[in-house]
Amino acid sequence: MIDGHRGNRQTVTMVGTSPAAQGGVAAVVRALTSSVLSNRYVIDYVETHAEGGTLLKLAIAVKAWVTLQFRLLTSVGGLVHVHIASRASFWRKCFLLLPALAMRKPVLLHLHGGEFKVFYERESSTLAKHVIRYVFEAAAGVIVLSTGWKQWVERSFPRSKVRVIYNPAPDVARSAYVREPATLLFLGKLGEKKGVNDLLRAVAMLVPEFGEIRLLLGGDGDVMGANQLARKLEIVEYVEFLGWVSGQRKQELLEQCAAFVLPSYNEGLPMGLLEAMAYGMPVVTTPVGGIPEAVTDGMEGFLVEPGDIDALADRLARLLRDEALRSEMGTAGARKVSSTFAMERIIPQWVALYSEHGIAPAGDPGKANG
Structure with missing residues (x-):
């Protein structure tokens, strides 16, 4: 049974594409799960998608649904941090998250992808827009990557609770690189x-x-x-x-x-x-x-x-x-x-957000200590 704690670290169920995948979302996932965040919490990662054929993708999606529902039914506390983008990415996660929202589990939507506005405003039917709006407004929080995206989400889904947390850049030991001038x-x-x-x-x-x-x-x-x-x-x-x-x-x-x-x-x-x-x-x-x-x-x-x-x-x-x-x-x-x-600027923001939703970092059961 997953009880929301391992030692004195609390569990965050993170949902998204395979960390081994290509693309920006996978890069963010790798950055977060390999950072000091994983020392402060137990991050149980549920893969919803990976590169491969149709049958493999279907098998991964079904396994993700079963895994997440088991965790929702057996865990005490915890929260779900889900990485979403537009189109198929959203609908895969929606299928997974509707039971969590119905059970009033805390869900954080982490919005990636630059075309979500196009997906919602131009490509979605009236029914689809109702579903998208429900997911955004029922979530415990929506995390976006810029103030511009925050303004759009707040206009589109007025009852949503939106916060900006930037993507983390890698730590780089700067030196005098010899660059090719053209x-x-x-x-x-x-x-x-x-x-x-x-x-x-x-x-x-x-x-x-x-x-x-x-x-x-x-x-x-x-x-x-x-x-x-x-x-x-x-x-x-x-x-x-x-x-x-x-x-x-x-x-x-x-x-x-x-x-x-x-x-x-x-x-x-x-x-x-x-x-x-x-x-x-x-x-x-x-x-x-x-x-x-x-x-x-x-x-x-x-x-x-x-x-x-x-x-x-x-x-x-x-x-x-x-x-x-x-x-x-x-x-x-x-x-x-x-x-x-920088990672040292971004991670404390996630610690604070998790803490607001009842998930304290290691060594501080009462509040986030940054």
Whole structure:
């Protein structure tokens, strides 16, 4: 029987995609579950999704439902911390959470993904909107990644209880990296929504001036479409498709490339962006989602409107021409991460939130001690 305690640590049932999966949500899950948070609480993780075929995904979803219901019926106290995004991610979690909400168990919805507004406002039927609204307003709390998302959730679901907790950036031992002066890095899911096609067109505009330019695209998604566009633009020799990168290879890229580029149309608070800033890279990105809370235009990098290819090319050219500017913005970005997004800044906020819902950290049965 799971009694809500192990030793003097209390149990948090965390629900979400496999920590071994690709993408930003899995990166946040890995960051939280490998942090000091796991020393303060027992985190029982329930996987709802993993890479693989339809039968495997179905088996994982069924197992997750059975596991969570068992824990809900047998545990004393505790709470459920669920990572959700839009579309299939939401409906998988909804199927799991409705019994928990019906039993009045404390549920914290941790909202990821930059397209939830599109999913709710444009893609959901009237009935689906009622279900989504019920889940958000019945939850004990909704955690979002920026003040902009907080305002939207509060407008859309007025009875919800919303709090902003930023994604945590990795701890990085800064050093004097030797960077390749004309190499740009993109990390994420390749496709139009992340602005990859815009980025390829901007690079094509830069090739005449910067003959040594290289664009490294790290990620899965529409690789074939991006490759075809690069060929059409006659820049294939300047573009390298890396596939999904992680671990030591990812660290090397963050240490070696001149600038990070993410011209997305929708975002939450992208982990790749925070990682690049932590490594002292200047960034060129868009003012969507939580990005403006991490990047001030002209300080840690440049912000351009989604789809403005001319502006994207112009800001990249400014960085490629000016090593001192790249260094200055990179230093500002690392400083911003340290002051606002570092793990030591974020974890106490989770401890305080868990404590508010009756889950005290180890060594403090009465309250959170940060």
